[in-house]
Amino acid sequence: MSEVRERIGQHLQVLVQDIGARPPGSPANRQATAYVEQILTTAGHRPVAAPFTTRWWEPGEGHLEVGGVRVGVAPNPYSPAGDVRGRAVLLRRLDQLEALATATGAVLVLTDELASGQLLPAAFPFLDLPEHRRTRDALHRLAPAAVVAVSDHWEPILEDPDLPFPSTTIPTELGRDLHPGDELHLVVSGAVHPGDGVNLSARIGDGDRRLVLCAHLDSKVTTPGAFDNAASVAVLLALAELGHLDGLPVELVLFNGEDHIDACGEVAWLAATDLDQVAGACNLDGIGLAGRRTSLAALACPEPVASELAAWVARHDGWVAAEPWIESDHAIFAMRGIPAVAITTEDVHALLGGLAHTADDTLEVLDRDLLARIAADLPSLLTLLATSLTTAAPNHHDG
Ligand SMILES: [Zn+2]
Incomplete structure (x- = not known):
């Protein structure tokens, strides 16, 4: 746990403190993707870069x-x-x-x-x-x-x-x-x-049928984006580099455009992906706020998967079930009928006004112990999803 916590802290330091605002297309965004690529490569994974071009905005007064x-x-x-x-x-x-x-x-x-x-x-x-x-x-x-x-x-x-x-x-x-x-x-x-960038993904386990485990690494230009969404990226990087995802049929996807006008990274990844082989998705967006529980919403999940997820939430301290919300990167999957799990902070929509996309979304709002606990719980959640989803027949979706 302490090793995970330490690595999460390191990734947060780089993404939030050293790099800060990282809108797609900007030099800071390329710094962020270079860092993520280097972490994954050093850990023995083989990240795949899907390139895109876009426009980014340099704020004025x-x-x-x-x-x-x-x-x-x-x-x-x-x-x-x-x-x-x-x-x-x-x-x-x-x-x-x-x-x-x-x-x-x-x-x-x-x-x-x-x-x-x-x-x-x-x-x-x-x-x-x-x-x-x-x-x-x-x-x-x-x-x-x-x-x-x-x-x-x-x-x-x-x-x-x-x-x-x-x-x-x-x-x-x-x-x-x-x-x-x-x-x-x-x-x-x-x-x-005008600017360019990449969307990064990496296969962890074997097999064509897989779960997408994702979080967006971009931020609005107006914020260092700690809670939204460096915290999620830090957790996924720590899990991947410490081998805690090994053996799971997972594709790690660091989306680069969730907070961007044209969802450039999402579009680039979708163009390179056969969704018939995606059995489900687990998206993290806005986690680790001090003093708050972590929420899990199930979207497009058939029975008995939805019931199994509800039971999993009930078994785990600090987690709470949430109503489905059709935003962020899980929506890409749920809208196509692919089962998706959305992980965020309890009552997140009430928090958006004062925190998300503002200069106040800094490291101070995050609880690293909480992030380490989320990281410790995720492999069992992913095992549940892998067991119940990747053995089933391909989903039907409209592409
Ligand atoms: Zn977000």
Whole structure:
């Protein structure tokens, strides 16, 4: 246990402290994948690199001026830099946006329904929704001078490199001061860069039918990403290098794009993989928070596997069953009907606002003893999954 704990600490030190924010496409991300590759190679595994190209964003600063009052604002990720002035047009709903004939020279101020959550970017490969597509289409057609989203949602409302105007998200407390026809002056900086990277995977045991054991190693550019998700990567690396996964029919996959607009690493790995040979997946995302239990959700798991997992959770201290959540890398499998297990922290969605993707997601929030305990429990969970899933017939999925 202490050896595992020590190795977890070493990996966290490198990924969080030495490297820090590691968005796909950036030099820091390539440093992170080089480190992971070296750890796996040194341990005698043979990591496979699936290359990709993408775009990453170097954040800048911003301010918004209205009626002679100037306040600092955060540019939306991937916002083009700009220094623009325009009259405010306030819009609450999609039908109001679509009804606008023109917005040339205007600053669209999106509130309420139009700013209730993040707009899916066009580049995201796994999901689109009609209202999101219509919103993007209207924004492209109107080509406003800038967009100010007014929202207390935990993520910026726009994060889309294909939207050509500068934008920011401001809290509702500030948004209350904006009125139709106000002259707004928005200044934002930052840059979008092309970049490349790799998705890393490594086969541990023998046999074609296998479990994917995965965690994403990338982070948003705004965070050192300790809890989300270096903690999971550190646990998997420690298990792999100390031989605790030996003999299990596992493919270790360090996804590189879960927190990225185009899921570049996920797409690269999927293109290189025959999913018929993937019997199930176990994804770790957001583990090891001090003072919290670890949650396990079963998705697309047939009986008796679901019951066996519930019994496993009941037998293990510090674990709790959670409702299925269709996000993160387990969704790639569950949405195709491949049984998947999602491991995270109890009540994780309530924690997202204040911690995930922020500068506060540092080593201090993690409990290394807890991470070592999770690492100690995982082989028995994987044995259960391997026994119940890899001997069964191939899954049916839509590719
Ligand atoms: Zn994550």
